Amino acid sequence: MIPLSWYLLVAAALFCIGLYGVFARRNAVAILMAIELMLNAVNINLVAFWRYVTPEESTGMAWAVFVLTVAAAEAAVGLALVISVYRNRDSVVADDLDLMKN
């Protein structure tokens, strides 16, 4: 007896926590962790809608699997970039990477 809105609220809360993490953290790896939280929130949203609206079709679940895949690929490339930036600039603090500023 759980209404759909409960799942949506949890997903919204997780998304907002991730949003706060992306804006407020200094370390680039911490920002990437918060992005993963946001992607998870989106996935919960998708799967909740799939289960409550069209559970016989597999569209929702397939879409959620694709989001999972893309998130994994993006995490891999993002972390490789962070490591490469650390090697060249010796800092992963997002404020220090301002070469293109002004």
Next chain:
Amino acid sequence: MFEQILFVLLTIITLGSAIVVVTHRNLFHAALALMVSFAGVAGFYITLDAGFLAAAQLLVYIGAISILIIFAIMMTRRLMQATEQPFNSQRGLSIVGALASLVIMALVIAQYWPIAPNSEVPMASKTILEDAILQGSVAELGRSFVNVDAFVVPFELASVLLLAALVGAILVAWPKTEDQT
């Protein structure tokens, strides 16, 4: 009744560890809390009858991405890391912004799908699925991935994307000179 208790428990675990992820000073503890949060999300998938997705979440996120994140934390540390501040100057504004967006989203949700758990509101409870549909859901998903009218093109594109990410990540992180390893 059990369902609601389980749901509240999962919510506390997931959201609590998510808050630890974005606020904790020690990045390693934040990565550990991220793993707990992923496990909580997998628990949500199980309550939504998406067992395949829950196992995929465990396999991909906890078994692979968490290891990547821990490696990245280890390789980008400096000696004075523990005394660094975790937050930048936008902290106050971002708390306000995040809370504002949460309030707006909650209002929109509550307007279309009411929150009270009684059975007259629309989408108040899950439709009971027959066993046959539940048992065959993974096969249905598999068929939709290779069906020309369904998702074969996104499926192939996702595999090309993974290949590109694999090659790209290796190339980007390859040490240029010997003293960079």
Next chain:
Amino acid sequence: MSLTDLLYQIFGNQPWVDLIASLISIFTISTFLLLIVIFLIWLERKVIARMQDRIGPNRVGGRYGALQTVADVLKLLTKEQITPSGADYLIYNVAPILTVMAALLVWAVMPFAPGLIGVDLNVGIFYILSVSSVSVVTVLLAGWGSNNKYALLGGFRAVAQLVSYEVPMILALLVPIILARTMSTVGIIEAQSIPYLFMVPLAAVIFFISALAETGRTPFDLLEADSEIVAGFHIEYSGMKFGMFFLAEFIGTLFMSGLFAVVFMGGWNVPIINLILTFFGAQPVNFAEMGVLGTIIGLGVFFFKMFFVYMIFIWIRGTWPRVRVDQILNFNWKLLVPITLVMILVVAVLDKLIPPGTNELVRASLHLASNILIVFVTLEILRRNGRRRRMQAVQAGTELEEIETGAHDIAEAAHAH
């Protein structure tokens, strides 16, 4: 006749009966596992000792040393637990707990007997693979939390091996899933009218090798190579925390042997009996319908098969030397993964081409023929490759081993200076 049905008969159809049944089965499986490790450790020590022409423990508890493991556990429990200075308190203590947790969680889908399974998920094999990959992270946490460079290096090596060998394990487990059209463990047992060991032996061998590597047994035991890096990622753990890692390794090994018995050898079924009976025109026997007697017979058959495979694990440990870490990764990525990918392709295409109504024996012999073909082609490629490199070595005037390990290039570079 499962536990849930029994409880329904006693208590009626109430919602908390499911909960009680689940709790009872969780308790039973966990207690059984934690107690059987005592027997397993003793068995391993005795068998390896006999293989090495000595006797093994024979003092504690009678002539056969039966209580030796109990004495070891008591020793571990009373040892002083030294925490290294600077160790991260949370991560250092959580790592052994997580390892045992992951090792115990996978047993939920192991079918012991008809009706005796924790939960019959329809994604059983996938669940096993995902929970096994959780135990990879704990190795890294243990290596990091010890605040010790060498533990960290041991953790890196261990993670490299574990993550690499997950790939052929997952792909080799896909082959019985393709043949049985289901991921549920009970479904795979029931679909084996001929054990998959005889139908796709290459998949069985590849799964066995990757299971050896995933559990960290010899010849892939650089995770805890006692003579090389002094216990690798769990150097700094003493007392019962080390006991937890030890426990998790044995539970994991037993699980892999049980999984091999279920997926490739027919689980609690004895398919030969049914083959012989249908050959002679009699009625095939099905343990699932025989009530309590069927459960007991199935349980016995399953345990026999599981311990048979476990003895092969012990046999390999007592006989073969350790593989070097670069050889392990080379072997995996250059040999196992390509051959497994080719095998999946061949099995899937062949199974689709075989019309659905054919005799099981015909289908089995076609798959067996394709597997033997793959093995022959691979061995031929390896043979020609080896011959070509040996010719190169003869022309360069050195031995093949020097070219392989790069010693030749180093010697040349040293001469050039």
